[in-house]
Amino acid sequence: MTIVENFARKVLCATALVVGLGTAFLTAPAVAQDAVSPRAADKALIMVARQDPGTLDYVKSILTALRLWIPANVVEPLVFFEADGTVSPGIAETWEISDDGKVYTFNIRAAMFSDGSPVEVADVLFSLNAMKGSPVGSNAAAFDAVKSMEQTGDRQITITLSRASQNFWRGMGDMSGLIQPEAAAGGIATNPIGTGPYRLVEYVSNSNLTFEANPNYWGEAPAIKSVNVRIVTDGTAGLNALAAGEVDAIPVITIDLWEQMVSRELDQAYSLVTYPQVGEPTYAVINQSIDHEVRKAIAMTLDRQQFNDAFGAAWGAENTCTFGLPNMPWYRAESEDTCPYPFDFSGAMQMISDNEFGDIEMEYVSLSDVPDLSLPADVMVPMMQAAGFDVTRNAIDLARYSQLIFAGRPPQFDVTIMSGPGEPTQWACPDPSAAGWSTYCSAAYTEKLTAADSAATDEEYRTLMDEASAILRDDAVIVPLIAKLGVGLLHPKLEGFIEPRLGVAVELSSLRW
Amino acid sequence: MVTYLIRRLVFFFGALFAASVLIFILIRAAGGNVAAIVLGRHASANAIDALAAEYGLDRPLPVQYIDWIKGMLHGDLGRSFRTGESVADLVVSRLSISIPLALSGLILGLIIAIPAGVFAARNAGRPVGAFVGLLSQIGIAVPVFWAGILLSLLFGVYLGLLPTGGWVPWSVDPIQSIRSLVLPVISLGLILGAVMTRYVRSAILDVMNQDYVRTARACGMTESQALVQVGLRNASLPIVTVIGLQMAELIGGTVIIETVFSIPGLSRMILANVAAREVIVVQSTVMLIIVFVIFVNLMVDLLYSVLDPRTRLGQ
Numbered sequence: 001m002t003i004v005e006n007f008a009r010k011v012l013c014a015t016a017l018v019v020g021l022g023t024a025f026l027t028a029p030a031v032a033q034d035a036v037s038p039r040a041a042d043k044a045l046i047m048v049a050r051q052d053p054g055t056l057d058y059v060k061s062i063l064t065a066l067r068l069w070i071p072a073n074v075v076e077p078l079v080f081f082e083a084d085g086t087v088s089p090g091i092a093e094t095w096e097i098s099d100d101g102k103v104y105t106f107n108i109r110a111a112m113f114s115d116g117s118p119v120e121v122a123d124v125l126f127s128l129n130a131m132k133g134s135p136v137g138s139n140a141a142a143f144d145a146v147k148s149m150e151q152t153g154d155r156q157i158t159i160t161l162s163r164a165s166q167n168f169w170r171g172m173g174d175m176s177g178l179i180q181p182e183a184a185a186g187g188i189a190t191n192p193i194g195t196g197p198y199r200l201v202e203y204v205s206n207s208n209l210t211f212e213a214n215p216n217y218w219g220e221a222p223a224i225k226s227v228n229v230r231i232v233t234d235g236t237a238g239l240n241a242l243a244a245g246e247v248d249a250i251p252v253i254t255i256d257l258w259e260q261m262v263s264r265e266l267d268q269a270y271s272l273v274t275y276p277q278v279g280e281p282t283y284a285v286i287n288q289s290i291d292h293e294v295r296k297a298i299a300m301t302l303d304r305q306q307f308n309d310a311f312g313a314a315w316g317a318e319n320t321c322t323f324g325l326p327n328m329p330w331y332r333a334e335s336e337d338t339c340p341y342p343f344d345f346s347g348a349m350q351m352i353s354d355n356e357f358g359d360i361e362m363e364y365v366s367l368s369d370v371p372d373l374s375l376p377a378d379v380m381v382p383m384m385q386a387a388g389f390d391v392t393r394n395a396i397d398l399a400r401y402s403q404l405i406f407a408g409r410p411p412q413f414d415v416t417i418m419s420g421p422g423e424p425t426q427w428a429c430p431d432p433s434a435a436g437w438s439t440y441c442s443a444a445y446t447e448k449l450t451a452a453d454s455a456a457t458d459e460e461y462r463t464l465m466d467e468a469s470a471i472l473r474d475d476a477v478i479v480p481l482i483a484k485l486g487v488g489l490l491h492p493k494l495e496g497f498i499e500p501r502l503g504v505a506v507e508l509s510s511l512r513w
Numbered sequence: 514m515v516t517y518l519i520r521r522l523v524f525f526f527g528a529l530f531a532a533s534v535l536i537f538i539l540i541r542a543a544g545g546n547v548a549a550i551v552l553g554r555h556a557s558a559n560a561i562d563a564l565a566a567e568y569g570l571d572r573p574l575p576v577q578y579i580d581w582i583k584g585m586l587h588g589d590l591g592r593s594f595r596t597g598e599s600v601a602d603l604v605v606s607r608l609s610i611s612i613p614l615a616l617s618g619l620i621l622g623l624i625i626a627i628p629a630g631v632f633a634a635r636n637a638g639r640p641v642g643a644f645v646g647l648l649s650q651i652g653i654a655v656p657v658f659w660a661g662i663l664l665s666l667l668f669g670v671y672l673g674l675l676p677t678g679g680w681v682p683w684s685v686d687p688i689q690s691i692r693s694l695v696l697p698v699i700s701l702g703l704i705l706g707a708v709m710t711r712y713v714r715s716a717i718l719d720v721m722n723q724d725y726v727r728t729a730r731a732c733g734m735t736e737s738q739a740l741v742q743v744g745l746r747n748a749s750l751p752i753v754t755v756i757g758l759q760m761a762e763l764i765g766g767t768v769i770i771e772t773v774f775s776i777p778g779l780s781r782m783i784l785a786n787v788a789a790r791e792v793i794v795v796q797s798t799v800m801l802i803i804v805f806v807i808f809v810n811l812m813v814d815l816l817y818s819v820l821d822p823r824t825r826l827g828q
Binding site: 052054055056057060061062135136137189190204205206207208230231232233234236237240241243244245246 | 552603666669673676682774782785791
């Protein structure tokens with residue numbers, strides 16, 4: 001038998017196997033989960049996480065994989081900001097804010113940490129100081145206006161600011177306001193302690209996080225007594241585990257799995273939840289050194305619906321011209337009022353032709369192996385070319401991209417599409433000459449953000465953020481396209497899921513069978 | 514024999530030194546550092562530098578290398594930057610999963626490969642022999658992740674006989690631990706079996722055509738007797754080599770299986786720590802694996818010299 005015949009046989013059989021079993025795999029629908037989970041009787045729950053946090057030190061790490069599980073469940077902040085804008089007590093039982101917004105007085109709850117030690121004012125001051133000195137910019141930024149933090153009573157602290165600061169107040173209901181016992185701070189990376197409804201029993205990296213109801217919790221005891229979070233990095237394996245009934249929920253399903261989730265009808269068999277907190281905006285970035293009129297013409301070639309269609313899941317993505325996510329007060333869905341440069345292909349063609357913008361050579365850098373970014377590139381580049389721009393697509397893979405970033409030589413480009421955190425303050429940068437490969441720098445925008453931070457009232461804050469948002473849209477450096485929501489699948493009998501109140505944290509205590 | 518042993522030991526330590534330098538340089542050549550990963554892409558350069566300094570990454574590279582080697586020689590593999598956990602503890606906990614997985618996969622592979630290879634060799638040129646060869650080719654062609662996913666779907670999702678993935682620690686429920694390993698071991702064993710069947714078949718075919726086997730047959734032995742009593746020892750040489758290489762590769766090379774089945778083994782730990790630029794964890798763990806690989810090769814060489822005295826005589 002010749003080598004060629006051998007090879008042909010091998011290919012034939014392997015193809016038959018792949019096609020046969022692959023067809024079965026792709027066409028087999030999920031079985032509807034009418035049955036009660038085997039964990040329900042034990043008041044237990046198994047969830048899937050796609051990423052391993054590596055460390056649980058929330059003071060030093062910004063990783064989402066950590067922020068999904070530890071805040072709110074194990075460690076609590078001073079206060080909680082509810083979805084309707086009201087503020088609920090956390091470690092602070094009550095609080096007072098001076099009329100000028102510069103003095104905050106927090107009365108600390110007589111609660112216990114999960115290790116049995118009482119919450120002392122010293123622990124609160126230690127925690128806030130740790131966050132103030134945190135290397136994570138967003139943790140420390142809340143304390144920019146803080147002048148002093150001191151004990152002013154048995155169970156009271158007073159924080160004095162140099163100016164009113166919305167970032168400070170919101171930070172006290174977010175990561176910056178998390179409270180830990182000083183005595184246990186050394187073990188924070190593997191065993192963070194807090195006052196939350198759960199205590200961490202075990203963390204095995206790349207394996208699991210196990211939580212149990214905290215017997216010392218100051219609030220109402222959670223209905224689910226035991227939660228195991230399995231770290232399943234392979235997305236298909238996670239969906240398989242759900243389909244087999246081995247796990248009860250995957251609270252974060254990344255966009256690369258949406259198509260498989262729908263084709264396997266898992267969205268029908270399980271409760272599909274969408275929520276913005278773990279979502280990300282997808283936005284075009286046009287190099288700030290390019291003329292504003294050219295940027296405007298590029299923005300006019302962007303048909304947001306086309307980008308939305310490319311992801312094939314309208315329930316998980318919304319068209320928008322506002323940088324942010326739907327849970328942010330200044331966010332607006334796509335509309336004539338909020339889109340300074342709406343899709344107008346013929347208008348863009350006319351501008352390009354009239355002004356000879358087609359003579360400008362432009363480079364579009366795209367990450368070829370990140371579906372989130374390569375899919376929109378497949379839409380954007382042909383549209384720009386069809387409109388008359390001379391744009392060349394330079395595809396690089398994630399490994400090469402990361403290497404360039406790590407080496408301090410980020411890829412330079414004229415146009416690209418990015419996806420990332422929805423916080424608009426990340427673009428605060430007053431000096432336009434400092435604008436780099438993926439940054440936007442505007443004195444007017446930064447001033448407006450600063451003014452918003454110093455706002456005395458919520459209403460003023462929102463107005464100023466609205467105005468900042470309008471500046472960003474008009475400049476057309478960061479051009480929002482769609483807001484991708486976080487998507488999760490839950491066992492249909494699992495109830496009580498709420499949108500995260502603290503960053504992206506999946507709150508376990510509200511869940512029940 | 515003593516000269517041979519000394520020569521092999523000199524090679525052993527020389528290779529270890531070269532490997533240690535190479536690992537140390539390569540992990541750093543990849544760029545980036547753990548501080549940058551932990552702090553995210555929007556962190557300022559100052560914040561990254563400060564955290565890197567806290568981790569001791571700002572020290573001169575020769576100092577870092579000497580400290581690491583000193584620690585290794587004293588049995589201290591270092592500590593994870595991010596969690597402060599001992600690397601030795603991490604490795605031991607992961608080996609309690611990786612070794613049973615690798616050994617079981619290898620044993621299953623041998624259980625498949627030896628009879629299948631012998632059968633294919635004895636039936637070479639016949640349809641049944643070709644059929645075994647074809648199965649072996651398919652086994653080699655099918656990617657291990659694909660086999661893993663299909664097995665997981667079939668036995669986990671559709672039949673519900675075994676867990677689709679995940680790991681239950683030995684200390685919690687040993688029966689469930691074994692159940693967690695069944696599908697990964699089958700995936701690994703099938704692929705290894707397919708690969709090794711080819712080696713066994715070739716080795717057997719080689720010896721079956723040797724003069725001494727023909728002489729044994731001429732002296733009245735049946736084909737089976739000649740194979741078992743005369744041929745097998747000679748045929749075992751290349752097979753032992755392959756087993757040694759496969760075992761060494763398996764200890765740190767089962768990352769796909771561990772990922773598909775969500776098993777927290779040594780390979781996944783290394784991969785995660787490479788991504789996080791945990792240089793101490795990576796370099797110490799990889800160094801341990803290299804020590805193991807070189808040691809296994811040394812043992813294979815020594816076994817060779819026992820099985821075939823010509824090798825130690827340099828013939």
